[in-house]
Amino acid sequence: MELKNNKILITGGSSGLGLEMCRKLLQMGNQVIACSRSAEKLSEAKKQLPGLITCPFDISEVEQCILLAEWIKKEHPDLNILINNAAIVHNTQFTSEDEIIEKSQNEINTNLMAPIWLSRLLLPVLETQKNPAIINITTGLIYAPRADYLFYNASKSALHAFTQVLRIQMQEHPVKITEVMFPVVDTPWHKGNPPKIAIQPDRAVREMLKGLEDDKPEIKVGGVKLLYWLARIAPVFAIRKINNLKR
Ligand SMILES: NC(=O)c1ccc[n+]([C@@H]2O[C@H](COP(=O)([O-])OP(=O)(O)OC[C@H]3O[C@@H](n4cnc5c(N)ncnc54)[C@H](OP(=O)(O)O)[C@@H]3O)[C@@H](O)[C@H]2O)c1
Numbered sequence: 465m466e467l468k469n470n471k472i473l474i475t476g477g478s479s480g481l482g483l484e485m486c487r488k489l490l491q492m493g494n495q496v497i498a499c500s501r502s503a504e505k506l507s508e509a510k511k512q513l514p515g516l517i518t519c520p521f522d523i524s525e526v527e528q529c530i531l532l533a534e535w536i537k538k539e540h541p542d543l544n545i546l547i548n549n550a551a552i553v554h555n556t557q558f559t560s561e562d563e564i565i566e567k568s569q570n571e572i573n574t575n576l577m578a579p580i581w582l583s584r585l586l587l588p589v590l591e592t593q594k595n596p597a598i599i600n601i602t603t604g605l606i607y608a609p610r611a612d613y614l615f616y617n618a619s620k621s622a623l624h625a626f627t628q629v630l631r632i633q634m635q636e637h638p639v640k641i642t643e644v645m646f647p648v649v650d651t652p653w654h655k656g657n658p659p660k661i662a663i664q665p666d667r668a669v670r671e672m673l674k675g676l677e678d679d680k681p682e683i684k685v686g687g688v689k690l691l692y693w694l695a696r697i698a699p700v701f702a703i704r705k706i707n708n709l710k711r
Contacts, residue, residue: 465595468493474549475499477499478505481646482498484665488673496517499523524577543590543593545599546590546599548623574619600641602627605706607688645682646688647668648663
């Protein structure tokens with residue numbers, strides 16, 4: 465994939481890995497649009513990256529995804545790459561949590577439904593451009609789930625399966641379907657207390673971009689390559705390892 469002269473929408477572009485993607489893709493000569501809920505986080509991102517285009521939408525609501533797609537069609541009809549990166553997680557216990565229904569709905573809408581909705585809503589724009597692509601961000605936890613994350617592993621595993629099927633269905637279609645699986649990365653996601661094995665966003669995004677340049681359909685970043693094999697050879701051990709990571 466050519467990584468210059470593109471117009472790229474990155475959901476969750478105001479923080480962590482999304483912000484690092486914005487920084488690097490701008491430096492490489494692309495136009496980048498960052499979407500997130502918080503206008504404040506977006507304006508902080510714009511202060512760091514003056515070339516960044518920003519748009520505040522809450523993608524957990526289908527109505528907001530429709531408005532975002534309409535805005536793109538009107539203001540950025542030359543968009544050719546969508547990166548479905550925004551996600552949330554709740555550390556939740558099934559039996560003791562009162563808001564199970566609201567939390568599961570919010571998490572599954574943000575992590576799984578929004579990438580599905582946005583991919584379909586923006587397809588008519590993407591497919592008319594040169595070098596079109598949909599890039600879905602998942603995690604090594606699709607191979608070995610973390611016990612704190614009641615819905616997160618499930619939402620990302622479903623996104624993984626959806627992405628695989630989309631790639632098969634769209635084999636003859638010009639839009640490339642790519643998945644990037646990140647390992648633990650030191651971002652605001654971990655609220656200042658990341659596991660010791662966390663890598664820096666700079667390294668994670670460099671590996672992601674190398675995989676995109678090499679046209680890999682599935683990019684396993686850092687430790688995800690090892691976790692993939694471990695989960696196949698010794699699945700119970702892999703789950704134990706993931707759940708014993710030191711902070
Ligand atoms: N960090 C890790 O260890 C790790 C590991 C594996 C995979 N990943 C994946 O990498 C991606 C980025 O994670 P990160 O670590 O960079 O997280 P982060 O720093 O918490 O950033 C998440 C971004 O998503 C946005 N967002 C959340 N809900 C949204 C909504 N409803 N609508 C629009 N934007 C929304 C947030 O902005 P607002 O709050 O302003 O909405 C923020 O910009 C996620 O898909 C995550 O699953 C992360």
